[in-house]
Amino acid sequence: MKPKIWTAALAGLLCLSGPAASLAQDSGPLVQKVTAATPQPKLIVMIAVDQFSADLFAEYRSHFTGGLARLASGVVFPSGYQAHGATETCPGHSTILTGNHPAHTGIVGNNFFDLSAAREDKRLYCAEDETVPGTSSKDYAPSAKHLLVPTLGDLMKDRDPKAQVVSVSGKDRSAIMMGGHKADELMWLAPTGLTSYRGSSLSPVAQQASAAIAAAIAAPEPGLTLPADCAAHDIAIPLDGRKGGIVGTGRFARDGADFRAFRASPQADGAVLAAAAALRQARKMGEGGSTDLLIVGLSATDYIGHGTGTEGAEMCLQMLALDRELGDFFARLDATGIDYVVALTADHGGHDLPERNRQNGWPDAQRLDPALDPEKIGKAVAEKLGLPEPLLYGDGGDYYLSRALTPAQRKTALDEILPRLRAHPQIEAVVTADQLAVHPISKRPADTWTLMDKLRASYNPARSGDFIIALKPRVTPIPEPGIGYVATHGSVWDYDRRVPMLFWRKGLAGFEQPNAVMTVDILPTLAALIGLPLDTKNIDGRCLDLLSGPEDSCRSGH
Template sequence: MRIAPLLRAWIALALAAWLAASPAFAATERPRLVVLFVVDGLPQRQVAAYRDQLAPDGLARFLARGASFEQAHYGYAFTVTAAGHATLLTGAYPHRTGIIGNQWLDIATGQQVYCTGDPLAEYIGHLTDPLDGTSPRNLKVETLGDVLRKAEPRAKVLAVSGKDRGAILPAGHAGTAYMYMSDSGGFASSSYYMREHPGWVQAFNGAKPADRFFHAEWKPLLAEEAYARSLPDNQPWFPRPGRLPMKMGAADEAPGPKFYGALLASPFADALTLDFARAAIAGEKLGADDVPDILAISLSGHDYVNHQWSAESRLSHDHLLHLDRLLQAFFADLDRTVGRDRYLAVLTADHGFMPAPEVSQARGLSAGRLSGSQLLAAVNAALEKRFDAPRLVQAMSASALVIDRKQLAARGLALDAVADAAREALLAQPPIAAAYTRRELASGSRAGAPLFEAMRNTWHPDVSGDVQYALQPYWMFGNAGSTHGSPYEYDTHVPLLAWGPSWVHAGPRDARAEIADIAPTLAGILGIPAPAGNQGKPLRLAR
């Protein structure tokens, strides 16, 4: 029977006709390779602030000779790494992907769930802890790479990142993910994808590439006066000392897990990630034939730097400049190995970053830090007073309260009644801006209320909690230098850049774009359907 090949041929012809008729794309040869760069934790405001200090052909390749969507945003409320990476190539927000956060509480069992955790898969050649990320089993929708591999079985889809979730979620169900191993300084995949690493991965790791950075110094790229627009080093509110130059592994006698882990909050782990991507292009022959391939590269260093010292720090400022130069060198290699006119590059971020509360306070804004345990205690105290039951809220999970089902059953209490009371108790706390219950989010009954749509896009009925909440602007949980995870512009507004002369007309685009638009845009260029869960729209890249 040859029905399947004939059906595939018919689908290919139909897609070609659709592509030719689409006003969003020019009729041109498909790219041999699509490269998606994700700079973890890069807010758009940093790209704008330091544009004059960029190298000629790093980020400036996009800004000067590509498309720059100046108003690109995430359309949901809890802006964290896993949720963002799940959106990028699915075109779907958490209410469809099921990736509501980096981790969450299983409502039925009370157990912690990690976004890319999978007890059936383990790292290759490395110990695997119970909550380590090893597969995309929690991702409820398909990715662009999944669709491409269905249409083109010879297509290769590969993702690499300093974080497991930064590789696994863009790789999707049918791609291959490699993640940085902080115990060894190498990269590994998991048994979900393969039994053993291919030879090129073994060769890369065998060379101990991270060791070349042992006792290397992270030095400022520019003269001191160039950093006048960012905060000086060693601010009193930094959770750990932060000052350049910074020597890697300064207290260690030899490279080891402590040193390898510390590389993540520096430009050196990003250099390693890009080196591994170079090895993948050569080892897998990405972009070498007429079948399109996808390579997703998630660069994690900026997020680690911003968490420790904030996006307003000189360390973050300089880190972005180092990363810009690393990208320039990588583009030169892509031009040489794949061919300048044969690949399409897109760069974005998985979320932005809020200014540290101390920075906002110095600017005269209402800002502060909040203790999650104290907030939970206050809500539970209010509920106990009303229902004569202690600890009715079991936990905080992915920016939501989870109500204890066992307590409800034992005491004959109704979930909706307790959720309504928990919402009232939350809103009585000044740092809380909005809160909505499971019933309200499921029904859409509060449409038009403050932050409701963004919070509804964050909430998934199967895995989210019972009362979703958002803090007031410029407030955060914890004592990190800074963080993200809000529905406000500093967290939702990220760069969205594209380059590829055959497919992209150069120039800024001022209209609002959604990060969910990336997947259907790339699908149109590749001549395949958008992923089934997609809720974005194709962006106009060509004239």
């Protein structure tokens, strides 16, 4: 039995007009081949699938029959790169619609530290406003204030205030980093359905969508039947340090009102797509005089990858469901007759849990040594050298030395810490902020970047650590697996950096370009399609020509 098409079910609750058209149906007027003279599209749909690696796209590509199959018939860049080193959710989303690496977006990680902050919690969440009274990195006031550059939507609004920009996602950081500073509506999934910035109210249609999603969350689900395509993935894996094997989530069976299980299921993506379809319809996006931007962040693949890995039966079910959900969503857009263009990519890749990697031909896959915890290292060094505590802060690859140290104490601490880390068998390299500050951001193709190039693209002098560590390949930075968190991403290696980049428009001749491109190229590519001028000195990406043959979408001015 195939997974339910949740978009269709929720669309009915949201009173969307009419059923979705068949994907095989050529709905709307005939559109001739897209050329340089073709009018600008009326709607841009930007889709980010969290943790949708190039490896997953390649593995399941032959199984796609719905929306992902449609996109794979368009312009395909199978070797897109989130080129930077800190391959986390917030930095990755910050590159997609800004044209800039995290070095310039300022989003160096999901969290970073501001040791001068007045509050006790020095860790800042990438999408919080730490000036709001009572906020913390765990209980925060969502905000785009840390995003230092404009997004495509911001630039579209600057050119034409009537242009509509709507961003809806499974995660706040996805919605915010792609939606930018000026979105008309911006929202994400929550236990209550949908939510937005503190103090802001949802529009009536968003409220209706939120109520329908809340009802879906409240209802229990019996789980999905495993199709034949996924049977080979149904193998229990014994986990390091945990009794029993991993068999996933029971095919997404869950009790009612279990939001954590809901968001880690295909239902979550269906809910976001249904809300996006409802908002587009209510606002008549793509039907006015301006080009509009609809941003969709799909997060279930990431939660499933973290909870059960990338090669289990649950991920197989998710890939098939995602394909069908997107197909239903596109069919609804087709039925409107709107001329729309779609771009799809991911914020980062990912790799499987080390226990399954060891079973599947990679015996050196490991979990992180708990001794590499920054707090433990800082405590040991402070006690040895008689330095004040806390000495060291860290989250991910960035490590920060206490600002209470004198210059002499700082040097003494670094002289002790850096050799200790560099000698650890799980660490590939340790690079200081001083080294990164003088290293230029690479202009070479992303598949040729050195480790220093990758780390430099993530380095922002105001926010990055005093030094940054890079782990060796297939070292999973989770010391002990827990419920819902057995695998992750964040490394400098290509399994975390490579993502597909897909473009589709009715009448656009498809082709495949296997050479390396980057997610920072998406902004200038889409801007060219709508004739939006850019100051190329302020972006890291370049326009990608989407027209097969001698014509060039980057120079057409269309």
